[in-house]
Amino acid sequence: MFRRGFRRGAMRRAMQPNVPPLLQRAHELMAAGNYPAAAEAFEQLARGAETRQRPKTGQLYLQAGRARILAGQKNVGVAHLKRGLGLMAARPVQLQRAGERVVNELKDHGMAAEAQEIADWLKTRLPVGTEARGGAPVASKKPILPATCPACGGVVRADDVDWLDEITAECDWCGSPIRASE
Ligand SMILES: [Zn+2]
Incomplete structure (x- = not known):
């Protein structure tokens, strides 16, 4: 069985x-x-x-x-x-x-x-050196992410997330993939 x-x-x-x-x-x-x-x-x-x-x-x-x-x-x-x-x-x-x-x-x-x-x-x-970075990082054009994670509801900060590919980021809280709008 x-x-x-x-x-x-x-x-x-x-x-x-x-x-x-x-x-x-x-x-x-x-x-x-x-x-x-x-x-x-x-x-x-x-x-x-x-x-x-x-x-x-x-x-x-x-x-x-x-x-x-x-x-x-x-x-x-x-x-x-x-x-x-x-x-x-x-x-x-x-x-x-x-x-x-x-x-x-x-x-x-x-x-x-x-x-x-x-x-x-x-x-x-x-x-040493991390602090004196200064200036904005090179602005790479990132797609727009939703304000909150659809899976857990956590606030999504585009600066902080790890990107899995061009249009998908990983939720910083729960690890769910978050699709950006194109
Ligand atoms: Zn999440």
Whole structure:
């Protein structure tokens, strides 16, 4: 007696992106402005990802940190931001992009001291020369991506995503392929 249904099911699952419902929920809570609940969801996702040594762990901590700061819990938030950036240390390009964004966001929240602390820390982590890049990178014409990932609902930043081919990017949150409009 062979369980054919199981094989078909397994194959179908393998072709669909594996999007955790909690990730979708976390993005929804963040978009709805429910920051304490979003923070809890992103913290849970980040801890789970860290245990499994997933590559997206750093940005889950960053998002948990943003949510805590928006919820008014600045100390916890900054701790998450530092942890998230620390987990990106092996990827200088990613670290630089994420670090600059975090510094700007902290300034926008009036957290100048925290912004300076993270900017100083970044200087010690980034390879020499990364910081003095200056000027805009050569503008290669990229197709337009949707604002949010159709699979998980996460915000898509065209500057940050990895491109799988000319018109397909990989969601930074769930890894789903995202097709650009041409
Ligand atoms: Zn996604």
